[in-house]
Amino acid sequence: MPKVIAVTSGKGGTGKSSICSGLGYALAKQGNRTLIIELDFGLRCMDIIFGMKDVEYDISSVLDGKCDIHTAIRQTSLASNLYLLCAPKDPFYTVTAEQITQICQDVKKYYDYIIIDTGAGINSHVFDIVAQSNLILVVTTPDPICVRDARMMSDAFYARGNQSQRLIINKVTKNALGYSLVRDLDEIIDAIGVQLIGVIPEDYQIVASTGTGQPIPSGSPSLVALEAISKRIQDEYIPLTIKVG
Ligand SMILES: Nc1ncnc2c1ncn2[C@@H]1O[C@H](COP(=O)(O)OP(=O)(O)OP(=O)(O)O)[C@@H](O)[C@H]1O
Numbered sequence: 001m002p003k004v005i006a007v008t009s010g011k012g013g014t015g016k017s018s019i020c021s022g023l024g025y026a027l028a029k030q031g032n033r034t035l036i037i038e039l040d041f042g043l044r045c046m047d048i049i050f051g052m053k054d055v056e057y058d059i060s061s062v063l064d065g066k067c068d069i070h071t072a073i074r075q076t077s078l079a080s081n082l083y084l085l086c087a088p089k090d091p092f093y094t095v096t097a098e099q100i101t102q103i104c105q106d107v108k109k110y111y112d113y114i115i116i117d118t119g120a121g122i123n124s125h126v127f128d129i130v131a132q133s134n135l136i137l138v139v140t141t142p143d144p145i146c147v148r149d150a151r152m153m154s155d156a157f158y159a160r161g162n163q164s165q166r167l168i169i170n171k172v173t174k175n176a177l178g179y180s181l182v183r184d185l186d187e188i189i190d191a192i193g194v195q196l197i198g199v200i201p202e203d204y205q206i207v208a209s210t211g212t213g214q215p216i217p218s219g220s221p222s223l224v225a226l227e228a229i230s231k232r233i234q235d236e237y238i239p240l241t242i243k244v245g
């Protein structure tokens with residue numbers, strides 16, 4: 001059975017979708033057949049991130065009986081073992097938690113990892129899927145508002161019984177944190193109460209690769225951080241190094 005990883009945050013724009021695509025790429029490059037399922041029903045964006053201009057089918061096509069699940073899943077141009085299932089184009093498309101669960105069940109046996117991209121905050125349909133996933137990656141930036149919202153999200157998933165959570169601190173710069181980087185990171189971790197799995201620096205390469213159909217360039221600080229997170233997910237010990245500009 002694959003490991004189902006849900007990427008979530010309280011506040012919007014923390015970098016969830018970028019992390020899903022970068023982590024998916026890292027896992028795929030490390031030899032794992034990986035599927036990203038986009039469950040952000042309000043604002044789909046994965047087709048843009050992956051530079052796909054002609055996404056004909058998505059989750060709604062499957063639910064409406066227009067195609068089967070395997071037709072709706074698209075191979076990405078980043079890696080031959082990295083696949084994407086897009087959210088519906090229509091932001092008002094209604095779907096039940098049971099329908100989403102069924103889709104995840106139907107595709108599970110074909111993948112090593114399934115990464116679920118979610119919208120910001122708590123959406124009742126997606127909440128159960130995230131709560132049931134094998135690993136929840138809670139994403140925050142150093143911004144105090146993001147930190148408090150991340151705590152609220154994490155608490156909600158703990159309350160639902162999911163203890164398997166790890167924290168990603170994204171968009172980290174020296175300036176954002178002040179001078180004592182490590183002490184400030186410690187404060188963020190303590191405030192959220194979730195064990196850290198990685199720190200991703202603010203890196204323009206993430207923005208620049210969006211929509212190109214190309215991966216984040218090899219060796220760029222954000223990809224190095226994402227590759228380390230990917231290996232930690234696979235239970236490899238990778239010491240934390242933080243390189244921020
Ligand atoms: N480490 C980073 N360094 C610089 N820019 C980043 C980083 N991570 C993400 N971004 C940029 O931040 C913006 C928001 O990222 P993204 O869309 O991935 O966030 P999100 O959490 O999925 O947003 P939403 O809540 O709307 O779904 C994008 O322009 C993205 O390129």
Ligand SMILES: [Mg+2]
Binds near residue numbers: 016017040118119
């Ligand atoms: Mg997003």
